[in-house]
Amino acid sequence: MVCTADDLQEWKDFPKGLRVLLLDRDSCSATEIRSKLEEMEYVVYSCTDEKEALSAILNTPGNFHVAILEVCARNYDEIFKLLGASKDLPIIMTSDVHCLSTMMKCIALGAVEFLLKPLSEDKLRNIWQHVIHKAYSNTSKPGEESVASLMQLQLENEDKNGVPEDMEILSWIQDIVWEQPEGSDDKSQLNLGASRQGSWESGDQMNCSMETDCKDKDVQSKFVETTSHDLVCEGPIQEGQPQLSDKKKFGVESDPLAAENSIQGTGVNQSAGSKAKKTKVDWTPELHRKFVQAVEQLGIDHAIPSKILELMKVEGLTRHNIASHLQQKYRMQKKHVMQREENTRWSHYPRSTLQTNHLKPIMAYPSYHPNCGISVSAVYPTWRQTNDRPPNIHVCGPFGYRHWPQPGIQPWNSYARVQADTWGCPVMPPSHAPYFSYPQLVSASQHNMHTVNKSYGMPQGLFDLQPDEEVVDKIVKEAMRQPWSPLPLGLKPPSTESVLTELSKQGISTVPPQIDGSRSP
DNA sequence: CAACGAATAT
């Protein structure tokens, strides 16, 4: 095979240096793609006709890690031969023609992904994932083993600062696995990855109708992701797609799939001419991620249902749905903040049981790096701070303590005009974080945190050191009675999720260990 | 009136 799991393990700076075979008749487009790829430090071999590509693949097996092949009306047949010829090489098809059946055919024939042109950086950036997938799915079953190996990879990258625990790594992996830069069109990778070849039929069709309302059986497919925008969505939402006219060239019949981007569970409605999308919205992780992304994009201050709705571009979803979801999240956030609040008070004296043993005594004011705390927010990948917020923080009171009732600051449940953020983003000096907020894998149940963890594959576990429940409870209640009590202001360290997103946007796909600023030598 | 957030209902 082209690239084995072992290769990957030893690969420094993966995916830099990944060798990409590029076939594009249009030299303009080829050049463009090439330069983008090269910016990401992929190594590109381009060719302009299929024969060349074919011989490159056949004669120098192992020379490429991944191929990007353009499909068009003219090379239609040859390209499929190419597809067939390269078993181990992950092949990404690309085209400027939006033709569903062609896409399907490509995928069915083994292409790992179909990217519609133009190929943005975002689309190209993650092509390495296919290499990984191929490599691991060839060695072992794609399931656990591969993840295990990945974990090992991560661990090896980790610079042994003792910070992350197994579970944390796991959640990294989860993050990585779940993390597709939104707005790009590449999420299909995951689906493909999960279900491997040929399963598109089930994958796609179910979007239409398969979802009968035999709910309650939670067996119901989670895979009704609302993701596959550009591939299939020709709904009203998307900007005009003139490409449709090209269909004929490819001999496609009328569009088989119509209401793609819609929420699942609409099976019921269909019959009635009107859209009676009354079915419950299932907030799948994917859907939720869209939501999250929308919120992030808007910035917490402006994340209101209608705007979120616009951004999510999910057909069938209503403002109410969003509002409801938002509310739920919001509440969750509030609750946590309050708890965390309390934790700051309780954390004056570091518990010995914590892995903070090797942390040195904390400085009262870590004026350095507001962001250095480890992800308190691991639990809240949701609310990324917006960058319009200056990095200097108002810390209330000395370390570990804040003057609690402090009049004159706005209520935390109104929209923040100042720094404080409505969502109650973490507000303590970053250096505190390690004391109480590691995503420890405490089984959340013992801490009454059940609401939080189970959803959306978020990293689990929160506050290791909780005072007795009733105490917390009491204080929480008190806090609720005094909404005017200000929260300390501060910055939230970016969530692992957003960090990873950002990194991947910058072409860094592995997680540098140093992002965890909390470790201490 | 529409959209919001909170409260309440399912």
Added chain:
DNA sequence: CATATTCGTT
């Protein structure tokens, strides 16, 4: 429980 629906405000 997760979502939907209702309610009072803006």
